[in-house]
Amino acid sequence: MKNLELSKGDKRRKNIMNLLKRQGKVTIQEITEKFDCSEATARRDLDELKNTGIIRSLGGAQLEGFSESREVPFQEKRQLLWLEKEAIAAKAAHLIQEGDVVGLTGGTTTFLIAKAIKLRKNITVVTNAVNIAMELSEGDEIQVVLTGGVMRRNSFELCGPLAEKTVEGLNIGKMFLGVDGITVAHGITTFSESEAFIAKMLIERSLQTIAVFDHTKVGKASLFSIAQLSSLHACITNQTLDEGFTSHLMNTQVELHIAASESSFE
Numbered sequence: 001m002k003n004l005e006l007s008k009g010d011k012r013r014k015n016i017m018n019l020l021k022r023q024g025k026v027t028i029q030e031i032t033e034k035f036d037c038s039e040a041t042a043r044r045d046l047d048e049l050k051n052t053g054i055i056r057s058l059g060g061a062q063l064e065g066f067s068e069s070r071e072v073p074f075q076e077k078r079q080l081l082w083l084e085k086e087a088i089a090a091k092a093a094h095l096i097q098e099g100d101v102v103g104l105t106g107g108t109t110t111f112l113i114a115k116a117i118k119l120r121k122n123i124t125v126v127t128n129a130v131n132i133a134m135e136l137s138e139g140d141e142i143q144v145v146l147t148g149g150v151m152r153r154n155s156f157e158l159c160g161p162l163a164e165k166t167v168e169g170l171n172i173g174k175m176f177l178g179v180d181g182i183t184v185a186h187g188i189t190t191f192s193e194s195e196a197f198i199a200k201m202l203i204e205r206s207l208q209t210i211a212v213f214d215h216t217k218v219g220k221a222s223l224f225s226i227a228q229l230s231s232l233h234a235c236i237t238n239q240t241l242d243e244g245f246t247s248h249l250m251n252t253q254v255e256l257h258i259a260a261s262e263s264s265f266e
Contacts, residue, residue: 012037013045020054024223025062053185063186063221081214084238087259088212089113091236092176095210098122100173103202104132106157106195107178109212111135118142126172128163128198131156145170152192159194167201175206179213181220182235184248187228189221196224208233215239229254 012035019026019034031042046054046061054061089112096102099122104110106129114132117123118139126145127133133146149163177199181189188211190196203209209232218241229248234255241249241256249256 009045013049016045017049017052017054020061020063021225024221025060027060030060081216081238084214084259085109085112088214088236088238089116091257091259092210092212093117095234096120096123096174100124101126101171103127103172103175103206105129105176105178105199105202106132106155107212109214110176110178113176113212126170126202128158128167128202129156130158147198149198152195155192155195157192157195157198159192159198163198164201167198167205170205172202172206173208175202175209177203177209177211177226179211179217179226180222182211182213182217182229183219183221184229184245186221186225187231188226190224190226191222193224196226199226203227203231210234210236212236218245 015035016026016031019030028039028042028046031037031045032039035042037045046056049061050056054063085108088109092113093116096117098120101124102117104114104125104127106127110129111132114125114127114135117125118136120139121141124143124145125132125136126147127136128147128149130146130151133144136142136144147158147163147166149158149166150160151158177188179188180191183189190199203226209227211232211234213235215238218237230252232254234257235249236257236259238259240246240258246256
């Protein structure tokens with residue numbers, strides 16, 4: 001009987017952890033209602049889980065690095081840190097050469113990459129963002145591949161089965177990925193489940209994946225995971241990262257490019 005009770009406890013804690021991964025945080029009341037247990041049991045479970053990447057609070061717990069910030073629409077985001085994002089985009093554009101097949105997810109920084117390269121020659125750009133495709137249409141010698149799919153109004157990204165079907169048949173050289181959050185524990189994350197899924201597929205179809213993000217995204221985790229940092233080949237940001245983050249990137253052989261100082265390490 002004792003082993004059975006332990007098994008039930010392990011199963012309940014696993015389910016609590018899955019709930020945390022889905023919604024970022026959980027309250028004691030939610031645990032007692034969803035798993036039919038007492039408050040004391042819920043608190044003991046969270047205490048046992050506190051060394052697995054969660055932060056305890058008086059009324060519950062949340063995932064380490066979880067950000068409750070709302071998803072900001074593109075038109076609102078484009079007003080924020082524009083100069084910093086332009087510097088990141090310029091650094092990214094410097095990595096793009098004639099003949100490259102480049103991927104761009106949606107986002108303000110990736111949109112600025114599109115602006116920086118739209119007059120280049122002999123480049124193919126794959127994107128699932130309608131606004132990026134329209135920006136690139138001004139270039140006479142850039143081939144643009146736009147996925148199908150259902151457009152999300154906040155980001156102009158196309159997602160869903162049509163987008164996934166297109167991506168399945170592509171081969172991308174350098175994938176530039178916009179993210180809503182990035183942490184050592186949770187990797188690169190986004191607010192949208194559908195955008196996270198299409199981003200995973202784009203990474204799988206790419207030889208290199210480069211995350212582009214301003215310093216405000218560092219240390220914050222959005223709700224849906226895209227990939228661990230080990231899936232990246234490089235990161236481009238605008239400020240030096242803390243020592244722990246930098247060491248982790250070095251240990252996982254991810255290049256770091258700091259746009260402000262034009263410095264990088266391998």
